Amino acid sequence: MSVFQVHVFTCRTDNFGVLVHHPASGATASIDAPEEAPILEALAAKRWDLTHILTTHHHPDHVEANLALKRRYHAQIYGPVAERAKIPGLDHPVGDGDRFEFAGEAVEVIETPGHTAGHICYHFPEHGLLFAADTLFALGCGRLFERPASDMWVSLQKLMALPDDTEVYFGHEYTLSNARFAVTVDPDNEALLARFEEIESLRAQGRMTVPTTIGVEKETNPFLRPHDAGIRAVLEMEDASDAEVFAEIRRRKDNF
Ligand SMILES: [Zn+2]
Structure with a gap:
């Protein structure tokens, strides 16, 4: 069994909200932040506190709730270095091949330009x-x-x-x-x-x-x-x- 729990739910019309939770430490990451209300509801339903936002690219339907969630939870925001000026609240710009730890576990950044120039x-x-x-x-x-x-x-x-x-x-x-x-x-x-x-x-x-x-x-x-x-x-x-x-x-x- 994975040390992580992944919870998926719908945001906006067809976006997925995705929360990655590490029960041992309590760390919880939101993959992107498409919409504040459903993410707050999902966190409350699971009784999880948001600690990280992992932003993939700058489109509004992926970053809209960055600042609101950061204010509420003091979440640390990771995001693409190539789009750093367009990612609200970005704390940790990351690019291809970068590795960092989330809840003590390795996360590897893969840059995948195409949809946007800096998508990771x-x-x-x-x-x-x-x-x-x-x-x-x-x-x-x-x-x-x-x-x-x-x-x-x-x-x-x-x-x-x-x-x-x-x-x-x-x-x-x-x-x-x-x-x-x-x-x-x-x-x-x-x-x-x-x-x-x-x-x-x-x-x-x-x-x-x-x-x-x-x-x-x-x-x-x-x-x-x-x-x-x-x-x-x-x-x-x-x-x-x-x-x-x-x-x-x-x-x-x-x-x-
Ligand atoms: Zn997009």
Whole structure:
């Protein structure tokens, strides 16, 4: 059993709130701070006190409650050094390869430019946890607002190199619409078709699709599969590079 408890809940419309709690010390981190009220409710329901905020990128739906939560709890805020001017209340700017301790456990920073120029993911290597926010979604990846597809492809490969059983927590409940797109570019992938059914049934019951794992994503997420012969045949891109195929999948999703 992990030394951490992870609690996920909905914020705004489709953002996830994520709290990571270390019972032995009482330390509790919020991964991003999308909205104050649901985070306060979640903390109260669990009887946890917030000690840290781990910010992934500067978008308002990820930092809106930083200052309010910092005032109330004196939480220490970590965030991307490349976006330091845009992260409210930032105490500890961190960048690629940086390591720090949360509740005495190692946290490794993985810079994943693409969705934003400075987006970072938080990896807990001893506990197989990855907080990927808007870089990697279940069956999807973040939209490219600040960096080209070629940069995002490099970023996603860093996450693909993590162990297959790494649990991935992501920023938005977009999984059903991602699944509808995924089957258009990878229609013969049995693992994807089975997962699509599971996701439809989860969402029909109002349940969340988080977390996923690196292994499941490598089998079913088309954005991690530009090397796949079936996808390349559908796209008629047999001779293209992986980066080119990835860019085409991203372009099609933007227009889906
Ligand atoms: Zn974002």
